[in-house]
Amino acid sequence: MxxxxxxxxxxxxxxxxxxxxxAIAVGIAKPQFLTLNSLRIVLLLVPLxxxxxMGQMLVILARHVDLSIGSVxxxxxxxxxxxxxxxxxxxxxxxxxxxVGIGAGLGLLNGVLVTVFRLPAIIVxxxxxNLYRGLTYIVSDARQIxxxxxxxxxxxxxxxxxxxxxxxxxxxxxxxxxxxxxxxMHTRLGRQIYxxxxxxxxxxxxxxDVTGVTLLVFTISGALSGLAGILYASRWGFVNPSNTGAGFxxxxxxxxxxxxxSINGGVGTVLGTFFGVILLGCVAAALPLxxxxxxxxxxxxxxxxxxxxxxxxxxxxxxxxxxxRARA
Amino acid sequence: MxxxxxxxxxxxxxxxxxxxxxxxxxxxxxxxxxxxKNTGNPxxxxxxxxxVEGCKALGCEFEFVAPATAEATSQIPFIEAxxxxxxxxxxxxxxxxxxxxxVFDDARSKGILVLTVNGDITxxxxxxxxTILPTNFDNVGKDQVEMVGSLIGYEGxxxxxxxxxxxxxxxxxxxxxxxxxASDAKYAKMKLVATVYGDDQPEKSTTEMEALLSxxxxxxxxxxxTTVGIAAAAQVVQSRGIAEQVKVTGLGLPSEMRDFVKDGTxxxxxxxxxxxxxxxxxxxxxxxxxxTIKNEVGSTFEVPDLGTITINPGNSINxxxxxxxxxAGNIDDFNF
Numbered sequence: 001m002x003x004x005x006x007x008x009x010x011x012x013x014x015x016x017x018x019x020x021x022x023a024i025a026v027g028i029a030k031p032q033f034l035t036l037n038s039l040r041i042v043l044l045l046v047p048l049x050x051x052x053x054m055g056q057m058l059v060i061l062a063r064h065v066d067l068s069i070g071s072v073x074x075x076x077x078x079x080x081x082x083x084x085x086x087x088x089x090x091x092x093x094x095x096x097x098x099x100v101g102i103g104a105g106l107g108l109l110n111g112v113l114v115t116v117f118r119l120p121a122i123i124v125x126x127x128x129x130n131l132y133r134g135l136t137y138i139v140s141d142a143r144q145i146x147x148x149x150x151x152x153x154x155x156x157x158x159x160x161x162x163x164x165x166x167x168x169x170x171x172x173x174x175x176x177x178x179x180x181x182x183x184x185m186h187t188r189l190g191r192q193i194y195x196x197x198x199x200x201x202x203x204x205x206x207x208x209d210v211t212g213v214t215l216l217v218f219t220i221s222g223a224l225s226g227l228a229g230i231l232y233a234s235r236w237g238f239v240n241p242s243n244t245g246a247g248f249x250x251x252x253x254x255x256x257x258x259x260x261x262s263i264n265g266g267v268g269t270v271l272g273t274f275f276g277v278i279l280l281g282c283v284a285a286a287l288p289l290x291x292x293x294x295x296x297x298x299x300x301x302x303x304x305x306x307x308x309x310x311x312x313x314x315x316x317x318x319x320x321x322x323x324x325r326a327r328a
Numbered sequence: 329m330x331x332x333x334x335x336x337x338x339x340x341x342x343x344x345x346x347x348x349x350x351x352x353x354x355x356x357x358x359x360x361x362x363x364x365k366n367t368g369n370p371x372x373x374x375x376x377x378x379x380v381e382g383c384k385a386l387g388c389e390f391e392f393v394a395p396a397t398a399e400a401t402s403q404i405p406f407i408e409a410x411x412x413x414x415x416x417x418x419x420x421x422x423x424x425x426x427x428x429x430x431v432f433d434d435a436r437s438k439g440i441l442v443l444t445v446n447g448d449i450t451x452x453x454x455x456x457x458x459t460i461l462p463t464n465f466d467n468v469g470k471d472q473v474e475m476v477g478s479l480i481g482y483e484g485x486x487x488x489x490x491x492x493x494x495x496x497x498x499x500x501x502x503x504x505x506x507x508x509x510a511s512d513a514k515y516a517k518m519k520l521v522a523t524v525y526g527d528d529q530p531e532k533s534t535t536e537m538e539a540l541l542s543x544x545x546x547x548x549x550x551x552x553x554t555t556v557g558i559a560a561a562a563q564v565v566q567s568r569g570i571a572e573q574v575k576v577t578g579l580g581l582p583s584e585m586r587d588f589v590k591d592g593t594x595x596x597x598x599x600x601x602x603x604x605x606x607x608x609x610x611x612x613x614x615x616x617x618x619x620t621i622k623n624e625v626g627s628t629f630e631v632p633d634l635g636t637i638t639i640n641p642g643n644s645i646n647x648x649x650x651x652x653x654x655x656a657g658n659i660d661d662f663n664f
Contacts, residue, residue, distance in 0.1 A: 030542075030543070032542045032543070033542075037542065038542070041535070041538045045531070045534075045535065137367060137368070137396075140368070142367040142368045142394075143368065143370070143373060144368055144369075144370040144373075146370060146583045146584060147559075147583070147584055147586070147587050148583065148586060148587065158567075159566075159567045236530045236563075237559075237563065237587075238559075238584070240368050240370075241367065241368035242366060242367060242368040242369075242396055242397070243368070243529065243530075284531075284535055285535055285538070285539075287535075288524065288532075288535050288536045288538070288539035289539040289542055289543060291522075291539075291543070293493065293525065294492070294493060294524075294525040294526070294527050294532065294536075295493055295525075297532075
């Protein structure tokens with residue numbers, strides 16, 4: 001009983017229940033939603049968002065935000081795509097190194113602007129969101145990398161499977177989720193991110209290298225956006241200077257916040273973020289199935305985000321009340 | 329001279345222009361500009377190439393500019409800048425059928441020739457001098473229905489995967505498809521079960537395509553008259569391995585569809601030559617400006633490689649009579 005209660009009492013449980021209720025509601029209208037095929041559609045829809053969300057979660061836990069990730073994704077993917085186009089002789093897995101490396105560099109620059117120049121992250125990354133997108137146009141001469149230049153082996157990673165018929169791209173995203181969980185739970189640095197976010201003033205007094213930790217979360221966020229960049233080329237087979245990564249930050253931040261990560265820092269879990277991503281993936285897959293027109297989808301998608309947050313807040317407030325009652 | 333990029337940060341939106349002008353021109357060379365729908369759109373690379381080559385052959389100065397996004401009003405500042413620069417010809421693929429009327433009037437009052445290319449300002453034709461369309465858009469819907477019909481044996485359920493709900497050309501073609509299906513007995517056994525919109529985003533086009541397959545298990549064919557949509561639909565069919573059951577066709581770019589045609593995912597699809605639009609527009613503009621071509625309905629002129637071109641009612645000019653069909657046999661002959 002105690003175990004069940006402690007599971008249900010956790011914030012993640014609320015989001016999980018929302019996913020189940022949503023799936024059942026859609027399943028009543030469209031039984032074909034409750035099939036393995038829908039699971040496949042959702043899982044193929046979310047890998048990039050999942051990877052981006054892990055990085056974003058670290059940044060938000062540290063009481064910052066990274067709005068630039070969509071452009072980091074686009075720039076990393078573009079440079080990597082250009083390497084594929086101009087140097088097809090290069091061993092293609094090096095593209096991962098390049099894309100992640102570029103992403104990490106751009107993320108580090110965000111971190112430097114935030115720490116060294118003491119600028120608010122929301123303004124810095126709003127600036128670099130535009131800066132990095134502009135650079136993407138400049139390096140590419142505003143030209144798309146077409147399918148024929150993306151290595152077949154890279155494209156195959158989104159289709160072929162090492163095991164259980166599950167494509168590589170899903171395994172990679174799950175590996176990132178697991179690594180982030182391990183990092184947050186089992187390393188000193190991971191715990192320091194929580195400590196920094198819950199009380200930035202006290203953090204240095206507790207021996208936390210505030211600058212170092214801040215640089216780290218932005219660098220990781222950038223690196224993971226870079227990883228999402230090359231996986232974009234894998235998933236969709238092209239890189240476009242204006243479309244690739246556009247709006248990525250909104251999907252990712254929405255998923256992280258729905259997942260129960262506090263925008264005030266210090267509070268949030270990998271599992272919650274994971275469920276947040278899955279919930280948004282389910283909504284994105286279900287709306288077309290229900291025959292809801294494209295223009296209406298955006299409105300509903302936005303409404304779902306607000307409703308999910310309201311439910312989460314209500315559940316949490318009642319949790320606090322019942323806790324208070326139990327104490328009294 | 330390669331004036332690469334001009335980057336502006338305005339109102340939190342990055343707008344970029346990638347422009348290039350032909351090398352060292354004479355002082356009085358005709359100045360021509362082509363304003364695309366948006367940058368980074370591979371379709372317009374090919375169209376712009378037609379302009380570049382045409383202007384090179386004719387000795388005109390040419391520049392390509394485009395806003396970052398294809399919004400209704402995003403082209404207005406670009407047109408205003410070109411009027412100030414004193415160009416002789418503005419060719420444009422309009423993002424809106426009516427938002428540009430006033431700025432077009434401004435340009436024409438200063439003696440600038442205004443041509444709409446690859447899309448027209450339907451209902452506001454009096455605000456431009458002529459339009460250059462790749463083919464007669466009245467026939468696109470009919471041709472696409474015939475294409476999908478031939479692939480599925482003229483029998484079974486079909487669906488349309490379009491771009492955005494408000495795209496005027498898409499809607500005109502979809503109307504044409506519906507009219508053809510309703511009126512021609514040849515297609516009596518084909519049933520249009522759904523029209524969905526992927527907003528020209530790969531993610532959304534993919535979820536819409538997946539939903540079509542879930543909702544209509546007997547679906548035989550999909551027409552996607554949009555380059556992003558057809559590639560996304562083909563990818564879904566490829567990854568599910570159902571190319572035999574569901575035939576994807578529509579309007580696509582050979583460069584984006586080559587892989588799908590070669591591995592058998594897509595048997596055939598259609599388009600026209602965007603290059604020829606630019607090539608023809610450059611020759612037409614130069615001729616009109618120099619008085620060798622009369623911009624009057626019914627008059628004709630010669631364009632190298634394209635032959636005799638006639639100006640149709642509404643000062644509308646087509647580069648080709650019917651759509652080009654691409655398949656495994658000819659796709660390697662096209663480099664756009």
